[in-house]
Amino acid sequence: MNAFCDKSLSGIDDSVLTTLRATFGERLSTAAAVREQHGRGESPFRAMPPDAVVFVESTEEVCEVLKICNVHRVPAIAFGAGSSLEGHLLATQGGVCIDLSRMDSIISVDPGDFTATVQAGVTKEALNAALRGDGLFFPVDPGAHATLGGMVATRASGTNTVRYGSMRENVLALTVVTADGTVVHTGTRAVKSSAGYDLTRLFVGSEGTLGVVTEVTLKLFPFPEAMSAAVVTFVDADAAVTTVIEAIQAGLPIARSEYLCANSIKAINANSRELVLRERPTLFMEFHGSPSSLQEQTELLREIASQHHGEDFQWADRPEDRSRLWHARHHAYFSCQLSRVGSMIIATDTCVPRSRLAESIEGATRIMAQASFPHMTFGHVGDGNFHVLMVIDPDSEAEREEAERLNESIVELALSLGGTCTGEHGIGFHKKAFLRREAGDAAVQLMQRIKIALDPNGILNPDKIF
Incomplete structure (x- = not known):
């Protein structure tokens, strides 16, 4: 089969649909448009739709769906925001898509412990909006409007990883439903543990093949006292990358460090009314700290960049200026597509x-x-x-x-x-x-044995990873 061609649906027994419809009513959809939307994501593949989509609203409802699917050996694919890029959502064997987007409650925020517990359908933007009053934020920023459950599944990272780490470092605990409908709680709100196998890390990055994540406990961070951004152009990628490495070695507290090639800058310029950058290899960088420390960091970065022939050095500390720069970076994907x-x-x-x-x-x-x-x-x-x-x-x-x-x-x-x-x-x-x-x-055979142990009927997101 050509990896990019349509895959015919396997079909599921009418009794499965009847059972699901009895439980979920109008929240079970077999409409072609809904199925196609849930069978593609942002990957280059043509849609491979599931046979049905269930819009769940609780961990208990996820249990019910998986119990039914497991008994009848029907594939089950978890769905968050549909922003994955590598074909994670393709229903290659048909089956049931479990849409978690309605599980969008922030269960608790504990400012003293710097933690929050959320349902899987909460987006990072929604969480950070809710945290503003506490002076906290969640830093993992993959760029897409992703759900936190989906970010757990793909072990997402993004622009802030250099300072704050990826989902691997920022997930403390999970509630997961395994293939047979069993609810498993992994981890605690404590920042470390030596108790048993690290099941949390097992599910982080498992791409929905070992269980369906329904709740996530996350690390939070104090919102920085001050932030500033820099833009510098270079003659080539080597000069830009060397500048970043030397800045890190010098102890600069880099929060974000993004490289864009000349083609990327050209695409951004073509689709931005407020930003015009020189079309050369370019670094976007951001620093978090106190106002006085940021001034020192500015000068040190300027000095390091100049040693590698960095030019067009721009510094922005006003929120609106920084937002304009990072808006351009986050929309690089769409700017490229519009080219x-x-x-x-x-x-x-x-x-x-x-x-x-x-x-x-x-x-x-x-x-x-x-x-x-x-x-x-x-x-x-x-x-x-x-x-x-x-x-x-x-x-x-x-x-x-x-x-x-x-x-x-x-x-x-x-x-x-x-x-x-x-x-x-x-x-x-x-x-x-x-x-x-x-x-x-x-190593792959060991991963496959873990998969078989947790999902012996192979219903969870089949044909992914292996």
Whole structure:
């Protein structure tokens, strides 16, 4: 089967739909439009719809769905905001999609402990809006309007990872429903534990293949006293990356550090009324601290950047100026897509040790120089992660195949440099072949044994990861 073609539905027994409808009524949908919306995400694949979509509102309801699916061996796929990029939501065997977006309650906020517990359908934006009055925030920022349950499932990270870490470091506890409908509570609100296996980390990044996350307890952080942002241009990626590495080595408390290639800047300029940047390799950086410390950091960063021929140095400490800069960065994906009318994006991401990042970006740039379509490179250079966006014609099979060849070359380069095939997008349906190359047969077989132990009937998000 071509990885990008439609997959026929498997069909599920009418008795399963009758049972689900008796429990959920109008919250069970078999409408074609609803099923198609829940069978695609933001991946380049054409929709592979489930047979039905259930809109759940509690952990107990997730239990009911999974019990029914497990007895009848019907696939079950959890759905949050639909923003995943690697085909995580494709219902390759039909089945039931469990939409958790209505589970959007903030259960508790404990300012003294710097924790919050939320239902899986809460978005990071909604949580941070609720935290403003307490002077706290949740820092993991993947860019998409994602739900926190989905961010747990893909082990999301993003622009703030260099300082605050990814979901792996910021999830303390989970409520998870396993394939047979059992509710499991992992972790506590304590910041550390030596009690037994770390089940929380097992489910973080499991992409819905081991259980459905329904509640999440998260670490929170004090909102910074002051923030400032810098923009600097360079002659090449090596100079930009070296500047970031030296800034980290100098002890600068970098909160965000983003690299954008000249093509990315050109696309952003074309779609921004308020921002015009020089079309060169560019760093966007942000610092958190006290007003006096930020002034010192400004001067030190300027000095480091100048040693690597950094130019057009701009500094912004007013909230509206910083927001304008980061709005442009967060919309780079859509700016790139708009650079070619009627196009679609095939995105890939890799992550390597910081010391090999310049080599990885420069190598990816050489690989993409062969491309017959527009492309952009940007990423979180403070943690070694970057993305390549390929802007292709969705009706051109030749361009799809070309994009996949280029993607494979970029991933192989990252693996050769001691890196990973994905820093934050996950494996999903798209990168399964790369996982074995990265982890090896023994590690993949161990993962598969864990999968079988927790989901012996193989109903949870089948055909993903393996």
